[in-house]
Amino acid sequence: MKRIYIFLTAFMFLLAFGTLFFNETNKPEQIEPQKLLMEIVRPGRYVTTDHVAKMIIQNNPSLEIIDVRNENEFNNYSLPKAINIPLDSLLNKNNLLYFGIPDMKVVFISNDAIAADQAWVFIKRLGFKNTFVMKGGLNHWMETIIEPQAPEQTEPATALDTYAFRQGARMYFTGGKAEISEPSKINVQVRKRKKTNVVAGGC
Amino acid sequence: MGPLFPNGVIAGGWDYVVAVLIGVAFGFILEASGFSSSRNIVGVFYGYNFVVLRVFFTAVIVAMVGLLYFNYFGILDLTKIFILPTYLGPMILGGVIMGVGFIMGGFCPGTSFTAIAIGKLDAVAYLAGLYLGMAGFTMAYPYIADFFNSGYLGHITLTQITGIPAHWFAFTFTVIALAVFWGVLGIEKRIRKNMTDYKF
Numbered sequence: 177m178k179r180i181y182i183f184l185t186a187f188m189f190l191l192a193f194g195t196l197f198f199n200e201t202n203k204p205e206q207i208e209p210q211k212l213l214m215e216i217v218r219p220g221r222y223v224t225t226d227h228v229a230k231m232i233i234q235n236n237p238s239l240e241i242i243d244v245r246n247e248n249e250f251n252n253y254s255l256p257k258a259i260n261i262p263l264d265s266l267l268n269k270n271n272l273l274y275f276g277i278p279d280m281k282v283v284f285i286s287n288d289a290i291a292a293d294q295a296w297v298f299i300k301r302l303g304f305k306n307t308f309v310m311k312g313g314l315n316h317w318m319e320t321i322i323e324p325q326a327p328e329q330t331e332p333a334t335a336l337d338t339y340a341f342r343q344g345a346r347m348y349f350t351g352g353k354a355e356i357s358e359p360s361k362i363n364v365q366v367r368k369r370k371k372t373n374v375v376a377g378g379c
Numbered sequence: 380m381g382p383l384f385p386n387g388v389i390a391g392g393w394d395y396v397v398a399v400l401i402g403v404a405f406g407f408i409l410e411a412s413g414f415s416s417s418r419n420i421v422g423v424f425y426g427y428n429f430v431v432l433r434v435f436f437t438a439v440i441v442a443m444v445g446l447l448y449f450n451y452f453g454i455l456d457l458t459k460i461f462i463l464p465t466y467l468g469p470m471i472l473g474g475v476i477m478g479v480g481f482i483m484g485g486f487c488p489g490t491s492f493t494a495i496a497i498g499k500l501d502a503v504a505y506l507a508g509l510y511l512g513m514a515g516f517t518m519a520y521p522y523i524a525d526f527f528n529s530g531y532l533g534h535i536t537l538t539q540i541t542g543i544p545a546h547w548f549a550f551t552f553t554v555i556a557l558a559v560f561w562g563v564l565g566i567e568k569r570i571r572k573n574m575t576d577y578k579f
Contacts, residue, residue, distance in 0.1 A: 185557050188440060192553035195447045195546035 207303045215300055222311040225320045226338065228283060229345040232256055240282045242274065244295045253314070255285065256349075263291055266298055275304040282306060288313040321345050381455035406493050415494040417485025417501060424482050427570045429563035436556040443549045457545075467530035484508065 215221070231239045232255065241258040243250050250260040261271045263286075275282060282299070284292035284307070292309045299307050310317070319325075324342035327335040383389045389397065412434045413419045422428025449455035481487055484505045486494060491509065494502030520527070538545045 181560075185560065188444070188553060189557060191444050191448075192440070192550045195444060195451075195549050198447065198451050198544075198546050 206301055212297070212301055216297065221296060221307070221309050222289075223283060223308045224311055225317045226341065226345075228255070228285075228310050228317075229321050229349070230341075233345060233348050238279055238281050240274065240277070240280045242282055242284050242295070244284055244286050244291050249287070255314075255317070258285065263295055266295055267302075272302070275299055275302075275307070280306065281308060283308045283310055285310045285317075286313050288315055322350060380453075381449065382459050385459050386456075405489070406496065409490055410493045410497065414490040415497050415499065415502075417494070417499075417505075420487070420490060421482055421485045425570075426566050427574060429567055432563060433560060436559065440549075440553045440556050444553060447546055447549055462534040462536060464534050465530075465532040466528065467532060469527055469530060 228239075228241070232241075239257075241255050243254050243258040243260045244263045244266065245254075245260075246262050247260060250258075254260070259274060261274070265271060282304075284295045284299075286292040286295075289309055289312055292313060296307055296309050312319075321342055324339055324346060327339050380386065380388060384391065384394060409415070413430055414434070419428050420431050423431045446455065446457060450457040477487070484491075486502060486505050488509060491502045491505045495506060536545070537543070537548055
């Protein structure tokens with residue numbers, strides 16, 4: 177009887193002693209689930225491909241592009257100055273150093289926006305601010321910046337401006353020739369009213 | 380994973396079922412530990428039987444250290460568990476009244492039910508007194524409501540007040556409890572030697 181008391185006392189003491197080695201700071205701080213949900217629902221995290229292109233062209237020093245695709249895909253094609261952090265190694269200690277730098281805007285890119293969105297949620301959950309996702313990913317980048325489609329004549333002037341910018345951006349990124357859009361040549365047909373002698377209405 | 384109900388691991392409708400099962404287990408352990416005998420229970424005040432102290436201290440330190448381990452390994456989130464709000468003055472007075480009732484009646488509310496379960500008559504009398512006291516409290520409530528709700532400190536813990544991490548409290552309390560276990564064994568032995576008859 178005594179022996180088991182001694183054993184249990186020693187066991188309990190060891191267990192309690194073990195709690196002293198718990199490191200309170202080994203868990204990453206996370207934002208509240210409600211707050212995360214609000215952030216996920218909000219569309220403000222998306223930036224357009226035009227916006228990203230403009231920032232790259234302007235050499236904006238606060239831009240930090242994180243490409244979350246795997247290394248092969250990254251080597252194949254990526255945006256200039258993009259940093260490759262594959263999604264599965266995003267939360268490595270060294271990789272986390274890229275986030276939370278004051279005044280830096282982090283933009284996640286992937287082929288579509290899905291993987292980039294996942295990366296955004298991971299990073300947001302750890303409480304990092306100023307993180308964004310490029311809308312539509314690199315697929316949309318190809319459609320809009322590398323091979324922009326000419327807008328219809330009837331589209332508003334802003335669409336024409338965007339197209340002009342995209343062509344310039346295309347030149348910047350590919351070095352290709354852009355067709356300089358001249359003022360549209362529309363043959364204006366002047367219709368002359370036929371002269372008639374009949375009094376046409378009037379009051 | 381835990382706590383099970385707030386995290387939806389167990390659906391909300393099952394709380395009464397789980398409560399009944401835990402209640403049965405609690406009552407069984409109380410009875411098996413000898414808590415259905417008022418002589419056993421008040422023995423802690425007279426120094427001849429410290430089973431109450433041993434059982435409750437064991438339960439407290441096992442639960443305390445266990446929760447810390449659960450929290451550390453991510454099984455239970457300690458920030459989500461319910462902490463009883465503190466009303467300092469009323470709680471001290473309530474503790475004193477509870478202690479007086481404990482030593483006079485020889486039961487605490489839970490153990491009186493286990494004693495009734497095995498047919499003790501003194502527990503029936505105790506329970507009648509318990510309900511009378513509850514009725515008296517309810518009727519007197521308007522007069523004592525101000526005091527009853529005074530000294531509110533919120534859902535606080537010692538860690539929040541002192542800033543000392545919870546595991547230091549757990550460790551200190553465990554060491555004290557273990558020392559007390561061995562200390563009372565000696566007291567028990569000396570006092571029982573001089574007792575002529577001692578039956579539970």
